């Protein structure tokens with residue numbers, strides 16, 4: 661505490677001194693030093709589109725997330741901790757927090773990447789034709805920030821017959837709360 665007070669006093673002194681000698685000059689803007697994992701575009705509730713430059717993304721995303729989300733990289737198969745996870749919860753975009761998949765649409769595809777048969781909503785995903793590497797595939801991107809997520813194939817299980825093959829690095833998982841689980845079960849019953 662004493663140290664904090666000391667540094668505060670020093671800081672104030674410095675500011676006062678600076679203001680005295682350079683009263684006309686603009687105080688340099690403090691650089692954004694927020695190094696926490698969650699950047700300031702990350703939100704699990706804000707659905708407004710995120711449109712920032714790759715330079716800005718580079719500053720706020722961890723290197724492995726940046727490589728896949730912005731440079732369309734692919735993580736090595738069988739490396740994602742989510743591949744065999746059976747935990748109940750929601751998968752979000754690791755770059756922006758957009759809700760992407762529910763754990764109950766996840767299935768074991770054996771392809772080496774976390775696989776789902778259905779996104780949470782229409783705004784979860786954007787679909788793009790991908791003709792790279794001599795293949796005709798459909799790329800899937802995050803519907804909010806256009807992060808590259810993976811690809812979708814038509815060899816998935818019912819009811820959609822689709823397999824969303826997703827890089828685990830760009831997924832952020834949150835375990836369902838007991839209450840949410842109960843709510844979802846209630847909703848399912850209603851729908852039956």
Ligand SMILES: [Zn+2]
Nearest residue numbers: 753756802805
């Ligand atoms: Zn996103």
